[in-house]
Amino acid sequence: MAHGSSGARNGMPAVWDAGPAGAGASDRIGAPGISEWERVRRQGLKRLALTLPVHAAILLALGIGAALGVVRPVVAELLGTLICLTVAVFYSILRSGAMVRSSDPMLVFAQVLVGICLVALGYGTLDGLRSAALLWLTVIIVFDMRRLPPRRMWIAATFCAVLLMLTTVARGWLHAGGNTWRYEIWTMGLLLIILPILLIVSARARRVYQLQIQHKAQMAQMLKQLQELSVRDGLTGLYNRRHMHSLLESEVKRWQRSGRSFHVALIDIDHFKRVNDQFGHAAGDAVLQTFAQICLAAFPGRADVLARWGGEEFLLLQCHKTPQEAEAAVARLVEAVHRYDWNQCARGLKLSFSAGLYEYREGSTLAKALERADRALYAAKAAGRDRIMSSTGGGAPQPVDLVPAGSEAISIPSLSVPPARPSVRAESAPSRPNVLLEGMVSLVLGRNTRLRRYQYMNFYSAGVYVMCICGFLLYCVPTGLLTPLQGMLFSAHSVLGAVVPFVFLRAGVTAHLRDPALNLLQILWAGAGLIAAYGFMPATSPSTFQMICLGVVFGFNLRPREIRIVGGAYVAMMLCVLAVRVTAHPAGFDPRVESLEVAMACSVILVLSLQAYNFSRVSERLSNDKRKLAEATEQITQVLIHDPLTGILNRQHMQDLLERERDRHRRSDPGFCVALVDLDHFKRINDTYGHRIGDEALIGFARAAKDVLRETDKICRWGGEEFLILLPDTESGPNAMQALNRLREHVASQRLCPGAPEVAVTVSAGIAGHRRDEPVALTLERADQALYAAKAAGRNQCMPQGSDVTA
DSSP: OOOOEEEEETTEEEEOOOOTTOOOGGGGOOOTTSOHHHHHHHHHHHHHHHHHHHHHHHHHHHHHHHHHTSSOHHHHHHHHHHHHHHHHHHHHHHHHTTTTTSSOTTOHHHHHHHHHHHHHHHHHHOSTTHHHHHHHHHHHHHHTGGGSOHHHHHHHHHHHHHHHHHHHHHHHHHTOSTTHHHHHHHHHHHHHHHHHHHHHHHHHHHHHHHHHHHHHHHHHHHHHHHHHHHHBOTTTOSBOHHHHHHHHHHHHHHHHHHOOOEEEEEEEETTHHHHHHHHOHHHHHHHHHHHHHHHHHHSOSSSSEEEEEETTEEEEEEESOOHHHHHHHHHHHHHHHHHSOGGGTSTTOOOOEEEEEEEOOTTOOHHHHHHHHHHHHHHHHHTTSSSEEEOTTSSSOEEOOSSOTTOOOOOOOOOOOOOOOOOOOOOOOOOOOOHHHHHHHHHHHOSOHHHHHHHHHHHHHHHHHHHHHHHIIIIITTTTSSOHHHHHHHHHHHHHHHHHHHHHHHHTTTTTSSSTTOHHHHHHHHHHHHHHHHHHOGGGHHHHHHHHHHHHHGGGGSOHHHHHHHHHHHHHHHHHHHHHHHHHOOTTOOHHHHHHHHHHHHHHHHHHHHHHHHHHHHHHHHHHHHHHHHHHHHHHHHHHHBOTTTOSBOHHHHHHHHHHHHHHHHHSSOOEEEEEEEETTHHHHHHHHOHHHHHHHHHHHHHHHHHHSOTTOEEEEEETTEEEEEEETOOTTHHHHHHHHHHHHHHHHSOOOTTOTTOOOOEEEEEEEOOTTOOHHHHHHHHHHHHHHHHHTTSSSEEEOGGGOOO
């Protein structure tokens, strides 16, 4: 029995999982520290070892058959010797690793072909146990061929059909007489019809295992992307504030253990608000991205870590440096920022930053260290900006020399593109269906498209039932194996099994059930009829056992618990039939042959049930993987479109919504309004109460805005303490102003900062209505002008853009 491989990929052979005993995906994981080739070699040996119980069962059956006189000793010795020799040869090749660099390193194809040859030899020579040979052929087809690439699978199937037909011709020639030819033709015809069905089920199993591997890879990639997005700032690609906090806490624990100090530096871009006001938010974004790239070039490697702390503020963590080295590193960054040509971001732009540096020392806490760095930063701003103030000495902040001796130029890399957001791929319009064909399909399968996929399996089972009816009426009754009444009863049983599930599903009677196709009942019904047929005509055991095994194979569609029921029921029915025959002792009854046949059939049924159970478990895991993949995708989407601090939409997603509203406005009225809202004196809140209280103010405002705005209104964090509100289907005028004033009054009446209840937060807002065919940037510019008019008029008020004022 064979194992799987599917050609080379990335220079290594792709190895398919699971031997006949149901090896799981974990088998693909090799031990650390060994080469890929050694891992493949070990995996091949492990899968060969999984077939040893199967081979042992066959050898045991041959030995018992020879002892009971059912099998000729010379045939048992020949087949036993060939099986042992085959296992030894494959073990030697796999053990040596001679084929490990080939496209089939596990010798799957070779093992399948050899297995088919042994089955054909057994079918031709085992007079009393020919049915056992075809039983093991079912195992090879379903659980070994599925590990082959499709082309090799069909080659092996064709080889199997041709070889068995030649064997049948040889047997018919050597054992001519009576009904031998008719029986041999019937058995082979049945095999040739069952073989494609088994291959279809096998191919489905292959697809499920491949999908499981693909979904695991996709899931790992999604989780990796989600983890990366959860710790990165969406605009600059630097670490975000939440992740930097965890890094700082880890560094404090390392300091407590080793005593090695570290430095934190708070960096603030000077007059960044002026950059946004004068050059626009797009230029401001470019400045932040470029500044981040300059910082990364100044602090390469992973020892020093930089994060976007909030708005235009950044935090730098430097480890294992002396105070002089930390100050010199930040000073080099100042020189790099001075040397950079900021005209690439906006013509006439010049940029500088201020920084506060603090060394973590004994007696400090993380909160105190950040507070001291913050004080040093504001000391730098108070001293005129564009400078560094250091508290590394423990006293008052001291200025740092901006031109350290021996400073080296920093090469500035090209601006990296921030992580791309998922976009909806435009799918081509589906081709117009053939109305006549669709009507015929609906007539046959019904209009419920959800139930149609269950009907295909009903068609397969109906085809098998039709073969059974033909066998009963055209072979069994004419040859005297069944009486006409028995033939009619078995045919009626097959008609019910073929028609009733189809009619129930077509009419939608079972649509509300968890198993609309009634698969469990169908398999038990078919098994009962086939096993009863074996009880009446054991001479047809080769073909009957094929059909019984096919019934178990259809259990692939069942849940694990149901598969256990099927396996147990089939074995119980087989034993009951054998017990009845032993008790009745009809004419021609040979207890040795039939007991051995039933034992072999029960063994194969249990093997097939075990494999179907493992397959069902894989299908369940695949369904869970799909659900987790969908959840991970949704989480990534949420991370990409929401601001990590406030939980409302981020700027990038809002820009998409604005463009969409612009396109809608081109088609019809009403249009939409945008409002830029700014928290008044937010810098003062940060300076006086710290960034934690500032964050509470931002979060509180976002929550208050959600409480007041309509469900159709959208709000995003536009940058720092600035927010943008989109009011769709709203004309500029009293309605828009009323909505903004309601929000302003609600915010003024709330206490947004639980950590500082005395802080009163007010907002200023500027609103502008979109003009048809106007670029969104111009609408935002007019809203920005209105916002600054509101600030100039004293803050805590809403102001429409001048041309939008309605009497």
